[in-house]
Amino acid sequence: MKRKEFLGRLIGEISGYILQGNPLRMVISLHQEEDGAHISIFDDIKRDESELKKIRTALNPTSKRPELAEYYGLMAGHDTPWDARLKLVGWQIKKATVENSDSGIQIELWLGGDAFNPDHFTL
């Protein structure tokens, strides 16, 4: 899979989710290396703990689902008129962290090969 399309899909779906909340501000930052990438998304709306938990669960599935990621994962970022589905993103990434920052939500997505070490990345 070409990296550009892959990143575009993930960014499309996650930004679709953020835009559902109609934020006044949204920032997306991308840092790429040869073996992986880090996407960071911020907005200006704080979420309560139950919603944060829901997002964390969707982005960090308990088990890998290659049969769903490769096929149904293609829908990520292509269905903006409908509700965003973070599971489509969760199946395709290594891990995600979700917290409230000073202004609003902060979602960090880590993706890449098995050798990829998220510790080498900073914002």
Added chain:
Amino acid sequence: MDRIEKRLYVVICSMFTIMITAGFVSGGFIETVRAFITLQTLGARLIQDFTYTHVGAALVNSALVGICGLVIVFFSEIHLAGPTMAAILTLTGFGLFGNTPFNSIPIILGVWIAAVTARKTLGAYSIIAMFGTALAPIVTYLAFELFGGGLWTIVLGIAVGLVIGFLLPAIAGTMLLTHQGYNLYNIGFSCGFLGLFIAGLLKAAGRLRDLSIVWNETFHPVLYLLIPFFGVMLIVCGFLIDRNVSVRDTLASFVKIQKLPGRLPSDFIDMASAGGTLVNMGLLALASWTYAAIIKAPMNGPVLGGMLTIIGFGGFGKSLKNCWPVMAGTIIATLVFGKSLTAPGPILAALFCTTLAPVAGQFGIIAGLLVGFIHLTMVETTAIWHGGLDLYNNGFAGGLTATLFIAFMQWYRTNRPREDFEQ
């Protein structure tokens, strides 16, 4: 593999064991084996009811095709869950009227070659590999039906099956985007699309024969009782599968499933629980069987195939709540157009139209009734387009209906004036 998944394997394996035992007991061992071999060489285009040839052999064939799916899931190290159970039970259902191990395996191998080419695992393409067997009739058509059988025609059939399997992953992904996951049988839609070109090619070469319907109307007690037996069995298994979960929690999980829209990909085992999912599958089995029994439809291969498909998708998008409006729409269309509810087209449409259940789940009862109504008018036309080569003809028609509906909804949603910026 966790404890619940192991028990799901036991449930599915039990279903296959029951079918194989019932097949051999009702048909006699030698006669069933002989008829099973005959089934491998029969033309498999729509509608070829294998129970017309031999009920026992049809049941054994159906279970063996389902076992092929189960083997793929086990050895490609993916989960036996909602999507994979849907695929396995759909294969099983179509093993009663079209799929055989002989015509299905080349397609599966073709998808595997595509996976290797794209440097993926078979697990990643496993759903496509299993549902891709919808185009399996082309293998038997070329191998036996068109040229009468012979070594080179068998090789030709297998080779074409491999090529089709190789093409499917590319097509399936693109077709998924056209209806945005509102047609559950997306590979049926993709296979119908590819089938148009294959049928066109055969027609241009003067090699596309007319369709015929082989439809068993003889009562057989095993066929009549199989689905309600599975329904009750699944409901009981649903309450027993996890001893840590109470009956009340299983029922709560079943109720939660009824509230889900069911749009692809909705793995009910993941979104609710295995127990609630099995109860949903069992109740769908009983509901669809009751409808067929009330209208006195023949319980033959295609009708049971439709019910097994509904049962399978009871873990992957279908619930009682999102299925009934679509079924009602198709039934209303059947009556409005003066057709018989028990004729092959309408009864199969009433069962397989549930491919559009997510439309009712997401947009409500009226939308469900509407797409169900449109579906009947489409499905009676589309089989001729692909020459009956796509077994999931309802998936093809459903894909067209969903695409039309979603295109309109997308236009409406992206043009809401009250959400424009102020001028």
